[in-house]
Amino acid sequence: MGIRISPSILNCDFSQLTAELDKISNADWAHVDVMDNHFVPNLTMGAPIVEAISRVSPIPIDTHLMIEDPDRWAPTFVEAGAQSVTFHAEATQAPLRLARELRAMGARAGLAVKPATAIEPYLEILDEFDMILIMTVEPGFGGQSFIKSMMPKVERTCEAVRKSGLDVWIQVDGGVSRSTIEHAAKAGADTFVAGSAVYRSPDTHAEIDALRSLASAHVH
Numbered sequence: 001m002g003i004r005i006s007p008s009i010l011n012c013d014f015s016q017l018t019a020e021l022d023k024i025s026n027a028d029w030a031h032v033d034v035m036d037n038h039f040v041p042n043l044t045m046g047a048p049i050v051e052a053i054s055r056v057s058p059i060p061i062d063t064h065l066m067i068e069d070p071d072r073w074a075p076t077f078v079e080a081g082a083q084s085v086t087f088h089a090e091a092t093q094a095p096l097r098l099a100r101e102l103r104a105m106g107a108r109a110g111l112a113v114k115p116a117t118a119i120e121p122y123l124e125i126l127d128e129f130d131m132i133l134i135m136t137v138e139p140g141f142g143g144q145s146f147i148k149s150m151m152p153k154v155e156r157t158c159e160a161v162r163k164s165g166l167d168v169w170i171q172v173d174g175g176v177s178r179s180t181i182e183h184a185a186k187a188g189a190d191t192f193v194a195g196s197a198v199y200r201s202p203d204t205h206a207e208i209d210a211l212r213s214l215a216s217a218h219v220h
């Protein structure tokens with residue numbers, strides 16, 4: 001099983017986007033947090049900025065849509081160049097239809113759940129997704145503390161993926177750092193978002209390598 005590191009650019013220096021993306025060129029994906037100030041109390045960017053990011057990014061774009069009405073907006077992020085589009089279970093009206101639409105456009109489709117949302121209803125439709133994102137903070141801001149009590153949810157998701165035989169990635173996002181990544185890897189996550197841990201480091205490339213090797217040590 002592979003390990004993927006997807007640094008979040010939420011707290012990077014947006015006036016130096018090209019340089020900031022080069023700082024994570026040894027990662028697998030660039031995690032781009034889209035917030036609409038309705039689904040979460042923060043506002044970031046829309047598809048035109050994602051399109052600009054995708055033009056200069058050395059690695060593929062993993063969009064995390066924290067927006068209302070993803071059924072309407074998510075496809076525009078595929079058009080903007082995102083190779084993976086993750087929308088929230090709490091926000092969509094029709095998760096199957098939307099996942100199928102994203103896949104038909106050639107993107108990977110991801111489903112995200114907030115900390116208080118159960119994953120069980122979605123385990124029945126795992127085959128419709130390429131990735132499940134288990135949030136390990138309340139979405140909205142970088143720099144929050146990892147919620148370790150989400151690990152049983154990661155374990156149950158991992159178990160369901162294993163039973164299904166499908167290649168569905170399990171992503172964790174929020175508070176992932178050298179001191180927390182092993183908990184998530186042990187629970188069965190394989191795709192790790194880390195924002196402040198990477199961008200606050202004086203050596204982002206070394207930080208990404210360190211996170212990858214810590215996680216790899218626990219992959220089963």
Ligand code: DX5
Pocket residue numbers: 008009010011031033064137138139140141142143144173174175176193194195196197
């Ligand atoms: C939070 C975002 C995260 C955030 C992670 O709502 O979805 O991707 O940027 O940042 P850290 O790693 O600092 O918690």
Ligand code: ZN
Pocket residue numbers: 008031032033064173193
């Ligand atoms: Zn995110």
